Amino acid sequence: MKKKTSLKDIAAVVGVSTALVSYVLNNKKEGRIRKEVAEKIRQVALKLDYHPNQIAKSLKTNRTNTLGLIVADISNPFSSALARIIEDEAERQGYTVIYGSSDENATKCGRLIETLLNRQVDGLIIFPPEGTEDQIKRLKKRQIPFVLVDRYFPGIDTNYVSLDNYAASFAASQHLVEVGRKRIGMITYKSSLVHLLERKRGYLGALKHSGRNFRKHLLKEVSISNDVVEIETAVRSMLSSTGRADAILFGSNRIAATALKYISSLPVLVPQQLALVGFDESEIFDFFRSPLTFIRQPLAEMGRIATCMVIEQPGTQKKTRQVQLAAELIIRQSSATE
Amino acid sequence: MKKKTSLKDIAAVVGVSTALVSYVLNNKKEGRIRKEVAEKIRQVALKLDYHPNQIAKSLKTNRTNTLGLIVADISNPFSSALARIIEDEAERQGYTVIYGSSDENATKCGRLIETLLNRQVDGLIIFPPEGTEDQIKRLKKRQIPFVLVDRYFPGIDTNYVSLDNYAASFAASQHLVEVGRKRIGMITYKSSLVHLLERKRGYLGALKHSGRNFRKHLLKEVSISNDVVEIETAVRSMLSSTGRADAILFGSNRIAATALKYISSLPVLVPQQLALVGFDESEIFDFFRSPLTFIRQPLAEMGRIATCMVIEQPGTQKKTRQVQLAAELIIRQSSATE
DNA sequence: CTGAAAGCGCTTACAG
DNA sequence: CTGAAAGCGCTTACAG
DSSP states (O other): OOOOOOHHHHHHHHTSOHHHHHHHHTTOSTTSSOHHHHHHHHHHHHHTTOOOOHHHHHHHHSOOOEEEEEESOTTSHHHHHHHHHHHHHHHHTTOEEEEEEOTTOHHHHHHHHHHHHHTTOSEEEEOOOTTOHHHHHHHHHTTOOEEEESOOOTTSOOOEEEEOHHHHHHHHHHHHHHTTOSSEEEEEEOOOOHHHHHHHHHHHHHHHHTTOOOOGGGEEEEOTTOOHHHHHHHHHHHHHSTTOOSEEEESSHHHHHHHHHHHHTSSOOTTTTOEEEEESOOTHHHHSSSOOEEEEOOHHHHHHHHHHHHHHOOSSOOOOOEEEEOOEEEOOGGGOOO | OOOOOOHHHHHHHHTSOHHHHHHHHTTOSTTSSOHHHHHHHHHHHHHTTOOOOHHHHHHHHSOOOEEEEEESOTTSHHHHHHHHHHHHHHHHTTOEEEEEEOTTOHHHHHHHHHHHHHTTOSEEEEOOOTTOHHHHHHHHHTTOOEEEESOOOTTSOOOEEEEOHHHHHHHHHHHHHHTTOSSEEEEEEOOOOHHHHHHHHHHHHHHHHTTOOOOGGGEEEEOTTOOHHHHHHHHHHHHHSTTOOSEEEESSHHHHHHHHHHHHTSSOOTTTTOEEEEESOOTHHHHSSSOOEEEEOOHHHHHHHHHHHHHHOOSSOOOOOEEEEOOEEEOOGGGOOO
8 A cells, every 4th residue: 555645744745733734624723824824734635635544533532433333143134234224323423333243152242342442442332142241241341332232131231222022022912812813822032132031021921911821832942043943843843733823923033034934835824824923024024925914123213223322422421221112013914814 | 431551551560661561462572571571561461451452553553454345235135245254254364344335326435435544444345336437446546455346347457356247147048048938038227337237248148149039128227226116117018018028037136126026916927927037145035936046146255255355465566356256046946947 | 823742552673 | 682762643732
């Protein structure tokens, strides 16, 4: 790379100090600098194609105007949709974003946090994986501005933006009850992450509320690694047992994708024999033989609020803010009344 | 944020110069520093929870170990899949990545390049939108290490990694000929971007090669903004005219997604009356009533090569490298023999 | 009103 | 062998 032109170069040409150049180019001491000098400086800056070195500026000001984003996996549509919203909102406020994928792995998340912090990001937006409580506590203690998205830890008082997963899951299950389903099942992740626990709790709550019995074999918890065989096995056993499911709620769009592919290959009628509801959105929901009923998360709002929270957060730790957003149940053919 | 501990703090505690601390912590003058001093420094660093400030380091070394990535839209699966591969490869080599979405807009791309450069990225990986020739030339002149991905400009000698789009499109069209299709259509983008021109050229080439006539009404070029109505209109007119299409090749996964949704609503049999082939991958291809035949791009290779190219590129401009990767045609039901 | 000097947190050529 | 000094490219409190 060719050497870039610096304040010093401009100062040398014009015959003033770098300080003066800095003032002029940042419009700092408006009017208090001689017109001709200011004009000359601007001209030379243009001619030498000057572009400020943000790194140097950051070292001095201790602000990088950079946000660190740690998602589960940038190639997952849920993550990348949020990444796009965060990018746009960050740009609007003059920030750029560095990203990393945790793969739901606590160790990798820890490494990522360290890397981003070493790069002096002004704040962190994190989808925390299971087992990262200590990392989050440490961030708090170090007074790093950050906000948790999608999930959070009830035991730690932090900023977060999340869906009201309990209500969303309750509403979806309730809907299945209302369309006359008797044996409603759920496939979700085996995890201690609160958003997933809430989804399970919402499902159980709705069953109880409507006097349905909870049947152990209709609640399947699969590994968060999204193992295809495990999900197919779960579907198969829910549909083969004596009290076979007549409805299934999927705990995530990844689970739904795998399960739907498998169900497509089975001789089961949707929704007649089996009603289905998905969590999150996915283009494939439109292409399943009966377009899927699903729980829509307000991603735009979620991303925007998270970005604003972490940027606005003042140097001095004010009190934390928790936001729970409401989901919307989009009812379509896969859960139509029989 | 609390003040972080710096080399100075450690030096003060131990009673040595910051230089010495730097040497020890970077294992620079191994053995040439007294054991006890080195040990003491390491201990204090640990106790004070020292983490090097990459910003300061960067200012001095003129390297940030950061890559700038400009995709079309991070929320598009094609972009985000590549973003993930680039992230992984960059991490392996000790780099992090800043991203931005151009939305296929030249002005936005220019702004993005400036922003990333001001942040002193060590290199740029770019999906250049239409009309960015001057920006790319400028990058070359400034001797910024960069690599173009997916598309490139034939008139500018740069590094790039792209698909052999001509061959891919030729093979797909040829395949449709071989399964007995007579009136093969294509819906692609109206664009001067070389990868899209090549796709069109491959289609036309295959027709010619097999003695098929090119029929103007069977080649539809739609706006790159992916307008739903425009794509639906294209499909409708290809299927309604007298010489109606009995096969369609889609020029991108976005076009395919919209077209497939529309075709699903029509009383047309796939593949009996209409064979279909898509470009790129998409989960929805599996869910269309006849799983779609598609052209698979070697994304992993593409991302990896691009990342290595931009990192390896030496300070002194060596000669550029161009890579064209071969696609794979995945044949499935949507183009099965009648 | 104007601008020289100090310093952000590092690295490393160079002097002793 | 050991380590003090200079400097990367900026900003801004402060002196004149």
